[in-house]
Amino acid sequence: MTSATPDNTRNRADALPKNWNPGAVEAPMYERWVAAGYFTADPSSAKPPYSIVLPPPNVTGNLHIGHALDHTLMDTLTRRKRMQGYEVLWLPGMDHAGISTQTVVEKQLAVDGKTKEDFGRELFVQKVWDWKRESGGAIQWQMRALGDGVDWSRDRFTLDAGLSRAVQTIFKRMFDAGLIYRAERLVNWSPVLRTAISDIEVKYSDVEGELISLRYGSLDDAEPHVIVATTRVETMLGDTAVAVHPQDPRYQALIGATLYHPITGKQIPIVADDYVDPEFGSGAVKITPAHDPNDFEIGLRHGLPMPTIMDERGRIADTGTEFDGMDRFEARVAIRERLAAEGRVVAEKRPYLHSVGHSERTGEPIEPRLSMQWWVKVESLAEAAGDAVRNGDTVIHPASSEPRWFDWVDNMHDWCISRQLWWGHRIPIWYGPEGEVICVGPDEQAPEGYVQDPDVLDTWFSSGLWPFSTMGWPDATPELEKFYPTSVLVTGYDILFFWVARMMMFGTFVSRDIALNVGKDGDYQMPFRDVFLHGLIRDQFGKKMSKSRGNGIDPLEWIEQYGADVLRFALARGAQPGSDLSVGEPHALAARSFITKVFNAGKLALMNGARPGDLPARAALTDADRWILDKLEEVRAEVDSALDGYEFGKACEALYHFFWDEFCDWYLELAKVQFAEDDARAEATRVVLGTVLDASLRMLHPVIPFVTESLWQALTGGESIVVAPWPTATGIEPDTGAARRISDAQRLITEIRRFRSDQGLAEKQKVAAALVGLDAAELGGHEESVRSLARLTAPADGFAATATLEVPLGVGTVTVELDTSGTVDLDAERRRLEKDLAAAQKELVGTEAKLGNEAFLAKAPEQVVDKIKSRRAAATAEADRITARLTELSGK
Missing domain, CATH: 3.90.740.10 (Valyl/Leucyl/Isoleucyl-tRNA synthetase, editing domain)
Structure with a gap:
């Protein structure tokens, strides 16, 4: 990172656009990241590993809102770990989606009056591959639009040659072990598709x-x-x-x-x-x-x-x-x-x-139809998957989901793995002319005259191998040695039983093989150490999204309209372990306001010469400087704790309120006052301002990568925030005295502002005032800040107070004496207050009517009644305040 001076940071601020324009910035910025190799993992690195495999979306699919949530959370985790010094692999790929893909191509053939039988199996499968090359995988460019920091050099497809080899290998091993068998059992049968289908379908x-x-x-x-x-x-x-x-x-x-x-x-x-x-x-x-x-x-x-x-x-x-x-x-x-x-x-x-x-x-x-199918005997595999969680080898977040996991794996039925399709992994079973049945491995050939089973494997069979087949299993590869088992699986709780259970079962079956191959002393290796289960996305009113309701969200439309940062922040801010989240237009607008605030505040700080650098000694800093640095350390610790526990919403809330409420609303305003002081003090303030902005941008980057990159490069002149270090603990004891004094100053300024509003003073109108007791309250050194932020001027000769406000603080009380004569249009103020009084009285009548309705009180939930009582109390207080002010004005 290069050091910045006030002059060159101001120049970089001038180079930034007047307003944040994500449409012009995000796509080229993402491609620069990819070209720079920031997302490409190095298995030979000495850094500690961190790995996630992307739950493979269907090759037929588009990025829906559930994908957008999954990807945002995974990208947040991997970007942070990369900044923390880990060698990160986020491995992408797609699922061949047997039924969906075959159906798409069959529908295309039907337009010309053709069926797959008109072409035969081999030619039809070739047509599906042609479709995949030409039209499949649209989701990949959509992932780029979202900002996914995946390792594109390791992009995988479940029908790739390497993954097909893994499928054949594990099928043969399980068949030889007696865990795969053929039997006539009841299945879910689709008469339209003419195949068995899985429970999740x-x-x-x-x-x-x-x-x-x-x-x-x-x-x-x-x-x-x-x-x-x-x-x-x-x-x-x-x-x-x-x-x-x-x-x-x-x-x-x-x-x-x-x-x-x-x-x-x-x-x-x-x-x-x-x-x-x-x-x-x-x-x-x-x-x-x-x-x-x-x-x-x-x-x-x-x-x-x-x-x-x-x-x-x-x-x-x-x-x-x-x-x-x-x-x-x-x-x-x-x-x-x-x-x-x-x-x-x-x-x-x-x-x-x-x-x-x-x-x-x-x-x-x-x-439901009785049919001859291939099955996996799951009893021993499911038991091992359950024990992995019981023993703590794999940890489910939230822990409240564990009983559902155990209930599922402890009562699992054998799994039907055959599908009557042509697109997919062909079952490697061959039948001889005399009824012989053999399983053929990937490096073997069936005897002449043998016929292969016509069925293909359930798509979940190959995707169940995803954590290790994508890294080269059954071979011993550098990727397996470095990045397996993966660090965390991020997915919705709704597929805990289907996909997660299958990966855990397959992982237990091959664990010793993988461990021995990569020299890990034969230890069992589960496919992932953590399983983070997020909830489902609902609309802003908490209703389930569906096509029939028309309340779904197209994430690509949001990206086009607001930018990827807005979509990502709106989703991450509501994501908590195991809990559903509501998302709608108000959430997008709130996220957009925050992104705009970040950009504008960052640009303002740059224009004032903010620059990160070596901080002066604590004794040379003002209370405001020490306070904001301590607040920064507080939020860093809170964000680290939240993200370590997969509490994305909590981390976002902490960053939101720190940046908006404390950094923007208070410190930036206090800094403006300090810039007007002597050069040494102003220079120290610029370094503090730059230091806090730098750390804030780095903590925000995993969730909102684009706007933070633009600002961070302008602030520091560094290569990229993607590879900048994550903020770490300072080890400095917080200054409790500075915190109290700043808190008292904030309270004093806030009360003066409220009093001014009650008096009908215009927001920017300056008023002469005396501040009595400031030194006794230990705020003498903050007088200039109080006057500047509360828009008060010093009393001149002949000053006479017309209004008085007493503000009790942590130490003593400050009396504010104001001369408001000639500053208020009394008639206009009376009209405004009378209008506000009418609104408060209307609210009071409405709440009292509800609370006086016995039928309503008998049926309404307690929290609803409490909320109405709170509204009544607030309306009463507001009516009393306005009435008192009108009485005061009547005497003028």
């Missing part, structure tokens, strides 16, 4: 359906029969039993008997199972094991047949009934009508509100 919502009560067995009341209720009549074609509770006295005689099935004509058994709730409906439920997860478990317990009655498109198939070939919803109506005609519908309830799972990709209701 199923969104549940309440829909208005129908609840139909049906009669199974004889239509003769004297013969065996039961009533069952269902919302999915069409699934009865796959019924293989009716279940009742074993202790239900109504059905004791029927347990073990069989009933006539109204459609198939088959006899199905009545089984007893504890799952059945005897208090719900008739206490009897139809069991369709191949199309309901609970029924599937009952079917396993009782050895029931499990016929699949729908094909991959959701059409009724292979039932031998007239409904074969019908769409599932068409069949629902037709079956209900037939049963009604036969007198078997005993009750109908419409509309009936119930929860239904829908495909996130297509919006269709998913179909």
